[in-house]
Amino acid sequence: MTPDHALLILARAKLPESFLRRLLDHHRCPSQALAAAMHGAGMALPDGCLAALRRPDARLLDGDTAWLGRPRHRLLGWQDPDYPALLRRGPNPPAVLFLVGEPALLWTAQIAIVGSRRPSAGGREHARRFARAFANAGWTVTSGLAEGIDTAAHEAALANGHTVAVIGTGPDVAYPACNASLMARIGSEGSVVSEHPPGTDALAAHFPSRNRIIAGLSLGTVVVEAAQRSGALITARLASDAGREVFALPGSIDNPMARGCHRLIREGAALVEEPAEVVAALAPLAASLADALRGRLAERSAGTIPRSGPGQPRDDPDHNRLWSALGHDPTSMDSLAERTGLTVAALSSMLLVMELEGHVVNDHGRYARRP
Template sequence: MTDANDLRDWLLLLRTPGLGARRLREGLAVRGGARGLLAWLGRHPASLTADGRAWLDHPDEASLAGDLAWLAAADHRLLRCTDEDFPPQLEAMPDPPAALFVKGDAALLLRPQVAIVGARQAQAPGLANAARFAAALASGGLLVTSGLADGVDGAAHAAALDAGEPTVAVIGTGPDRVYPRKHHALAQRIAESGAIVSEYPPGTHALAYHFPQRNRIIAGLSLGVLVIEAGVKSGSLITARQAGEQGREVFALPGSIHNPLAEGCHALIGDGARLVQRPEEILAALAPAAMELGAELRARLERAPARPPSRRGQGVDWRQDDEYRRLLDAMGYDPAPLDALVGATGLSPGALSSMLLMLELEGEVAPLPGNRYQRVV
């Protein structure tokens, strides 16, 4: 379980103006954790901006209490860069987040993902293509990730859910807010079977500069980015550029030369993005990277167990492990929600997420919509 004081220390740091993800990560590594970093900042106030010093001297206790209240929900989590199940693919980013607020199943962030992005004002053919590709890619084993925006993003999320698969939405507001407001129902569906992810604490409003920052996380989580209908100055091109800089695959759908929303895709293709016409092309292109990520996660979970090393050692044979057996016994063979497994096993959501991922990689457990899991007979 996460220590309550440590969690509060993290929230203090995440809300400190001017600190930023890069400095926070560096400080955590050098100072030995959140408490050590806070102590060091207290002794070196000149290292902070005036706003940062004012915040740490007199933090807004109501905001911190709100953060803690939000995190108290069973399906809410602060996923920290020091956690064992923090997505390893984010570490390849030049400016990875220090922590993510997650509503839903945080373990989904470890799966092979494909981002689908595009114009907010997408035309009917673009929306249809977003739905067709999202449904096929989700059914083909890739988790569809997007930004919950109007247009292509919303169509992709909805199509993945309609195909019976989870989807991940990375948003530019706090995890307790929905932007645009018209997507409240869609956001609820995503949270129930997938995950809503934010770098920003609860209560954060939609600000223009948040969305390019959000885009870098979409690109970082994904093995590849598919752009469907984008103007030449579209935010989707920012996501595609960030994906290319991170060594990810960039795919683009061609369109009519008379459609201004095809100009961004054509520019991407001219710059070296892969022209695609069918979902199978993307599945084939990303299969090697997906297998590599799966192998990396398997090795990582075996090296870094979900509970203290003194009890598990460096490698683990889960078939001989008491807690894995207790988890499987608690599951039975009927679909089991994660929060029910927490109550039945006494294990933390983070530990269970890691163990369930290990069992999924071993072919023993299958994830289901609604943040549920079922043993494979």
């Protein structure tokens, strides 16, 4: 049995998250973790969990394996070095992540933008403006793919940089259905993340749970509009509990969608009116995360990627080849692959680092040297 098969079985068994994290921490190899779990691993597991471990549903396992075999599909377990570092320190992090996209994107500096599913026209425009500014500044915009503020933030970020969608369904189930094409675009150009296995439908309990992942991945959370009782406020509370920054946009006292933001401000969230205020507050934290990303990508490529100034040669020949292939006019990923002979996966990782260092700009998926 392969490690991925073992991890798929563990993910389907509905084990307590804390137990599964400890199991994968201790055994590191999912196959060994599965063997230990099948014998209870020193814990009185429910009969249903033991049955799912010992006699996994062959139909579900085949479906999960087929999903995992598709391009850009990954399974990240707690033991995986690619598991996002910041999420590890978040509130009750999931032991397993199903991912469509580039794992390295989860290591980039992220700002969450959340808010109402039924925003005002002004709120929707604020979400677009803030997401556009964050993406242009090199930040990854993270949200939950819901209607309203989430959708506006994802769309604006995609048009200007990177975005991560954290969903409360399986990684192959779009919710709401009207966002299916947006979800597909994010999977192709960014990353879609779920803690639920393929085929999982939308359940009410999944969405508050999803919010802890949004909070955990992000250095800060910006609430654009939110009612007094809102999932966005749950995300903000979870972010605050994890020691992350929380920002809220003020609104009209006549707008019921502004009352949640006003409540957050009264409780200590930072009042912000411009994206630059958020970027300035989070920039020092982003620098340390960029160093962690560089280190992880260096491990993955088995070669050190040191910090350098724009255009400065490096010891890594692949980096020098890519830098030579880049011009001042935006160039597509396919063209860069043809010019350098490097794989798209390798190019994506290297370009992420170059963006973080401020050497490269991303214009709708086309890359150029920063002027």
